Amino acid sequence: DAGVTQSPTHLIKTRGQQVTLRCSPISGHKSVSWYQQVLGQGPQFIFQYYEKEERGRGNFPDRFSARQFPNYSSELNVNALLLGDSALYLCASSLSGLSTDTQYFGPGTRLTVL
């Protein structure tokens, strides 16, 4: 079975631009979560979606938004990019979206903002 896939793998943008990152969960998983990982730190929770509805939101500005599609894939959008948005963006999927579910992470998208 395929694991969680993310695209693109790398991305370079300039300040002020907008970016869309994509995630496909493991087949059968209905929950997708997004995390931001800055170099040297642990991942920080951004959003969780379950059955196309937002279930949780981390402490991120409104420039960050996401959605989940009927096929359970998801997109993360970041507007008005700042230098500080440079990070590895991770997507994780799980069966039911509960905290004790095993989260399966994708390889991430490395975003560089110049």
Next chain:
Amino acid sequence: LAKTTQPISMDSYEGQEVNITCSHNNIATNDYITWYQQFPSQGPRFIIQGYKTKVTNEVASLFIPADRKSSTLSLPRVSLSDTAVYYCLVAQTGTASKLTFGTGTRLQVTL
């Protein structure tokens, strides 16, 4: 949510057993303890999860004392490929998944 504290780094030689202890003094009755492993430029990978006493799977053991204020991840006979960052997390049961990662423990295994 309970805050976790774990050593920033540890060193080990190949073939040794490695024990990484995590402190979570404010753990609540409904909280579970979960450990993830992360290699550079990859997403974290689930290792093991437990509530109390001892849990063992094919890659690790998790020891949780009766008061549950700490937990110890035990990796038997580590190899070079176990060099990674290990995260201890506490998650409340029944809630939406919102994993809170700390800075983790960087394990370096050498020959």
